[in-house]
Amino acid sequence: MLMNQTEEIYRAASPAEFFYRYREIAGFANPVRAMYQTIRELVENALDATDVHGIPPDVKITIRKADETQEFYQITVEDNGIGIPPNIVPNAFGKVLFSSKYAMRQSRGMYGLGVKMVVLYAQMTTGRPVEVITSKANFKRIYYFKLRIDVNKNEPVIIEAGSWRKTRDWHGTIVSVTIEGDWSRAKSRILEYINRTAIVLPYANITLVTPENEIIHYPRIVNTLPKPPVETNPHPHGIDLEILSGLAKNAGFNTIEELLIKSFQGIGDVTAKTILQNAGIDPSKKPSDLTNEELLALVNAIKAYDKFKPPSPKSLSPLGEEIIIAGLKRAYEPEFVTAVSRKPSAYSGHPFIVEVGLSYGGKTPIGEDKPVVLRYANKIPLLYDEASDMVVEVVRDEISWDHYMITFPAPILVLVHVCSTKVPFKGVGKESIADVPELRREVKLAVMEAARELKQYISKKMKEEEAKKKAESIAKYIPEVARSLAIILADESTLQSFKDNISVKLSHIVAKRTGVPLELIQSIVKSIEAEA
Amino acid sequence: MVSTIDASARSKALDIIKSSMRELIDQIERGEKPTLVMPKRTLTNTIYDYKHKMLLLGPELQKRSFTDVNEAKKFMQTLLMASIIYDALRNNEYPTIRDLYYRGKHSITYKSIDGKRVSENTWDEQRESDSVIRDLEVLLSVLREDLLILSKEKGKVVGNLVIRSGDDVIDLSKMGHGAYAIEPTPDLIEFVDIDAEYILVVEKDAVFQQLHRYGFWKKNKAILVTSAGQPDRATRRFVRRLSEEYNLPVYILADSDPYGFYIYSVFKAGSITLSYESERLATPTAKFIGVMMTDIFGDSIFRKIIKDREARKTLEEITPGITDLKPKTPYLSESERSNFIIKAKTRDLERAVELIGYRVAEVCIEEKDAKNKIKKKEGLTGYPWFATPQWVRELCIFFNTLSKLEIEAMASKGLKFLADKYIPEKISTGDWID
Ligand SMILES: Nc1ncnc2c1ncn2[C@@H]1O[C@H](COP(=O)(O)OP(=O)(O)OP(=O)(O)O)[C@@H](O)[C@H]1O
Ligand SMILES: [Mg+2]
Secondary structure (H helix, E strand, O other): OOOOOOOOOOOOHHHHHHHHHHHHHHHOHHHHHHHHHHHHHHHHHHOOOHHHOOOOEEEEEEEEEEOOOEEEEEEEEEEEEOOOOOOHHHHHHHHHOOOOOOOOOOOOOOOOOOOHHHHHHHHOOOOEEEEEEEEEEOEEEEEEEEEEEEEEOOEEEEEEEEEEOOOOOOOOEEEEEEEEEHHHHHHHHHHHHHHHHHHHHOOOOOOOOOOOOOOEEEOOOOOOOOOOOOOOOHHHOOOOOHHHHHHHHHOOOOOHHHHHHHHHHHHHHHHHHHHHHHHHOOOOOOOOOOOHHHHHHHHHHHHOOOOOOOOOOHOOOOOOOOHHHHHHHHHHOEEEEEEEEEOOEOOOOOOOOOOOEEEEEEOOEEEEEOOEEEEEEEOEOOOOOOOOHHHHHHHHHOOHHHOHHHHHHOOEEEEEEEOOOOOOOOOOOOOOEEOHHHHHHHHHHHHHHHHHHHHHHHHHHHHHHHHHHHHHHOOOOOHHHHHHHHHHHHOOOOHHHHHHHHHHHHHHHHHHHHEEEHHHHHHHHHHHHHOO | OOOOHHHHHHHHHHHHHHHHHHHHHHHHHOOOOOOOEEEEOHHHHHHHOOOOOOOEEEOOOOEEOOOOOOOHHHHHHHHHHHHHHHHHHOOOOOOEEHHHHHHHHOOOEEOOOOOOOEEEOOOHHHHHHHHHHHHHHHHHHHOOHOOOOOOOOOEEEEEOEEEEOOEEEOOOOOOOOEEOOOOOOOOOOOEEEEEEEEEEEEEHHHHHHHHHHHHHHHHOOOEEEEEEOOOOOOHHHHHHHHEEEEEEEEEEEEEEEHHHHHHHHHHOOOOOEEEEEEEHOOOOOOEEEEHHHHHHHHHHHHHOOOOHHHHHHHHHOOOHHHHHHHOOOOOOOOHHHHHOOOEOOHHHHHHHHHHHHHHHHHHHHOHHHHHHHHHOOOOOOOOOOHOOOOHHHHHHHHHHHOOEEEEHHHHHHHHHHHHHHHHHHHHHHOOEEE
């Protein structure tokens, strides 16, 4: 008997189609999350177009209800960044996995996916296209595009395009999309995201206009930018067979030796020859002539070579201690604040730097039994998936806060910023950092360093408190002592002036002996005389 | 009206306080921390002066600075007390230590550094103000009586003695059945006339009254004094002055128990806790006339104990000469003894060890139970002025018999016996302990 078998159908899906279907892995699971994610993607692109290129960011976000009956919102993000050449715009916004950020340089974006997810989500919920207005600094014209994505082909479809003459000296990009959202439930997260972004970007002007027409504004309070990252070649230890064969086929070098020297950091003549000798490959061989076995031998020889210099940190752009401190000061008006920017380090050929800020007292939120943790990766605040984050684990479980004289609940907050050419995110939504031992170690050391400073502050403060208490326990008797001496040594008529004179002199003596300001002593003495 | 002697005492006291406080002002004017320097009033700084035979304060000094957190309050209290006493002196008042406590007690309210209103008392208990008075006594090296501070009167005296107290002249031989209550400021008494051979101090008021009514002092030309228990300051000062100024021997008649022995020692050497007063209050020539353990038991018990070589050696180490003691026969018969003596309590045993030291107890006690009771006092060496052959014998007999006897018992044997035989005979034969 013959079974009625259905024919199995095979076909390739385009990346656009894939992410269109599985949008939740990129953070577009529901209207609440999608609205928050949309803001994030647009804002992060805007920031990448500014501070990465040494431009102090001016970013304005406008959220407008776009439909009377349905929960449609028009979200517009405007920046003063480098702009996008008109020939690039369609792919940048309409082709999944098209990016300028695959380079070896720290930026917020890394996948070439973000804004396309937004466009796709808009397409499937409201059907409205993305609108882009952009110009570069040296351009005479401003360009305008309205486009959508052909999901099957993973190609942009231009609906409208145009340009007009620039009348003022403007450069930057305005991106506008209309999506289905849920403002009332997304609002707090979005505000928190903006607030947290502002904490590490005190050098940015950030404005948010809400659907209720509320204006939330974080003005620029610092005029220096973090040093922009410099693009570098990849470190050899970051390599794999795939990358190497790609380079061998396409990079157009004459010899394999030249390829190694020019494509990677830290490989010179001598190193290249040694590695190739170890792999048993003739240095003058044409890269495209290498067999698969030779390529594999080469990858292994590179991996086994242990004399490379660590990856260059030039490609990184840490915030720096001053910026972190300025941001925390504005946010929490803390009693004590400090920041630690660790020296560059590396994991699997990727350089990274861990930075920590610590805010204590003032308006710092209260940590019930552990400090409040603010996580950042490449200057992006991470808000979701806190429980699975390595950084949170380290701060909460690996540091004995009581050693640092903290007794909970306490107003203490720890900000941790990890920057790297490749932050080990747990997912494309960029919400939590995976557990990499090298990273974990640096986070711990940075937090401990900051905590030590806090401890010093607290113990100094306690000493001062003690000195004050000590001064108080003496000063409170000054009037009584002065009065007693006056009774014995002064006449009726000079009693008061005698007493006052002794009181003043004793206050000076006590101030000098205890190292406590005279005013404090005098205020205690006064508070007693007022009673009598 | 204040008597002249009173007025001059006041002006002297005012000057002493003033000059001491002026030193503080000088320090303050120079910007130095004001510091009171006074002899240390601690047991470790209490020494027995063998030459003068009394307890004195040693050479250690105590510095009390206002800027020392641990001393600031005491400093304030000392000055506060000085000012109250000064004020009282100036206003012709006679405060008691209780009055001073109340006058100085008030609250100091201040705003603390954390913004709270805090209140505290200058002092809470009289213990605190009393301690400050003692500090002032050593600081100014005066006694409270010099500052015209009154204490309760307890001591009484009768005898052929005429005194001036205030502006009145009082004949102490004309007190009827009563007696003159020794005034709290014995230094203001003027001795006008006296006809006496010795002073007899009786611990018990009841025995004093019996001897008085019996006419003992008339018959024996004695000044009869009672301290009515633990002697107060005025009684001690009075006895000291009278004996010193008229060169009269002083005999102390107390219970035959460690407590009675201690009362004698307070008269003679001073009190351990208030040694700074001894110089003015102690009577180093005072003699313990009885009741002695040997008056009750004789010395056969003791002689038996020192037959043992080890025991003898131990006791000789404490004081040489125990074998050279004059033999003694008891005043009481076997049956009287068993009627009158009382069994010693643990408290008595402990006090005895404090007086003479643990080793005498160890040698002389036979009863196991009693030995165990004093175990915790091991290591005590006793007071130096008790380390004499006679006292070793007395206390050894006490430890061995675990008995004590009150003077009243001697009186019950017959007042006649006490007044006409026991006391005069002991005095005339020199049967006392010095
Ligand atoms: N506001 C902007 N200004 C300048 N260039 C922009 C802007 N927005 C997007 N781009 C360009 O478009 C590219 C694609 O952006 P997209 O957000 O899709 O990917 P990405 O930012 O590179 O990576 P990721 O997926 O991690 O966000 C960027 O790499 C950038 O070159
Ligand atoms: Mg992006």
